[in-house]
Amino acid sequence: MEIRFDNVAKRYKGNYALKDFSATLGEGVFGLLGENGAGKTTLISILVGILRADSGTVRANGSDVGTLGDEFLADLGYMPQYPIFYRDFTVGDFLLYMGALKNLPPALARSRAAELLATVNLADARDKKIGALSGGMRQRLGIAQAMLSDPKVLVLDEPTAGLDPGERIRFRNLISRFAPGRTILLATHIVPDVECIASEILLLRRGKLLMQGTPGALEQSIAGKVWEAAVDMEESQHLAERCCIGNMKQDGPLFILRIISDECPCAGARPVRPNLEDVFLYFCQGGDAPCG
Numbered sequence: 001m002e003i004r005f006d007n008v009a010k011r012y013k014g015n016y017a018l019k020d021f022s023a024t025l026g027e028g029v030f031g032l033l034g035e036n037g038a039g040k041t042t043l044i045s046i047l048v049g050i051l052r053a054d055s056g057t058v059r060a061n062g063s064d065v066g067t068l069g070d071e072f073l074a075d076l077g078y079m080p081q082y083p084i085f086y087r088d089f090t091v092g093d094f095l096l097y098m099g100a101l102k103n104l105p106p107a108l109a110r111s112r113a114a115e116l117l118a119t120v121n122l123a124d125a126r127d128k129k130i131g132a133l134s135g136g137m138r139q140r141l142g143i144a145q146a147m148l149s150d151p152k153v154l155v156l157d158e159p160t161a162g163l164d165p166g167e168r169i170r171f172r173n174l175i176s177r178f179a180p181g182r183t184i185l186l187a188t189h190i191v192p193d194v195e196c197i198a199s200e201i202l203l204l205r206r207g208k209l210l211m212q213g214t215p216g217a218l219e220q221s222i223a224g225k226v227w228e229a230a231v232d233m234e235e236s237q238h239l240a241e242r243c244c245i246g247n248m249k250q251d252g253p254l255f256i257l258r259i260i261s262d263e264c265p266c267a268g269a270r271p272v273r274p275n276l277e278d279v280f281l282y283f284c285q286g287g288d289a290p291c292g
């Protein structure tokens with residue numbers, strides 16, 4: 001399915017949360033990356049029909065998603081940033097309930113629920129009440145309900161918040177396996193969540209789309225602007241005041257700094273290959289400005 005946003009804008013009390021947002025998503029995993037407050041949830045809420053845009057259009061295969069209504073919703077799986085669950089439901093009953101809301105035949109809902117509970121590592125928790133689950137288990141249940149109807153479009157808002165490293169990796173592999181033939185939009189500000197699985201990244205800053213491209217293309221766009229230098233404590237403090245420092249690691253008396261800078265930041269600095277986190281820092285923290 002092709003999802004196309006044209007000049008989408010949304011304001012809250014006069015302030016733009018999203019401005020002139022235009023982008024096209026085809027099949028694949030699309031990582032929506034942006035700092036806190038960039039407008040990710042606002043964009044997602046417009047796509048899934050929770051919010052109305054002030055202006056602009058969102059089309060699925062050429063038809064306005066607003067006029068498609070249920071037809072579009074039937075193809076959609078959605079996990080909100082803060083899923084709200086009925087605490088007294090058991091995990092299994094909750095998925096069957098969601099299956100009923102999505103009009104799935106009961107037998108199909110039962111088999112999909114069993115399959116997905118195994119996939120998200122919750123099979124043993126099927127009879128547990130949701131109120132007794134840990135935060136990470138609830139998060140995984142949220143992912144399972146979003147995939148229940150085998151949707152063509154899967155929209156996940158911060159799906160890995162609260163997952164431990166093992167579960168994050170399971171999640172990434174699950175999404176990669178699920179992706180063929182589908183459109184997956186995954187909003188996050190955690191770069192590794194999308195770095196290895198996204199076919200394209202959309203970089204959002206202050207409600208505007210800064211860039212859209214493959215992770216490799218985005219990294220290439222800042223080639224020659226990422227440096228590594230081994231410096232003493234005093235020099236590291238000077239550099240932190242005038243440059244964006246991506247990473248700082250102590251190595252004996254020295255500090256190994258990863259520096260994002262248009263120019264060579266200090267004597268002895270050597271250019272290194274950019275990664276997506278560098279891209280995020282370069283564009284989302286305002287280029288050469290100190291970032292941390």
Ligand SMILES: Nc1ncnc2c1ncn2[C@@H]1O[C@H](COP(=O)(O)OP(=O)(O)OP(=O)(O)O)[C@@H](O)[C@H]1O
Pocket residue numbers: 012013016017034035036037038039040041042043081189
């Ligand atoms: N209901 C609301 N009323 C007023 N302002 C809002 C409302 N919802 C969002 N905003 C503002 O709109 C902007 C975008 O918020 P949004 O939640 O879309 O960002 P986000 O990228 O999802 O952020 P985060 O990563 O922190 O979840 C922010 O400045 C936020 O304060």
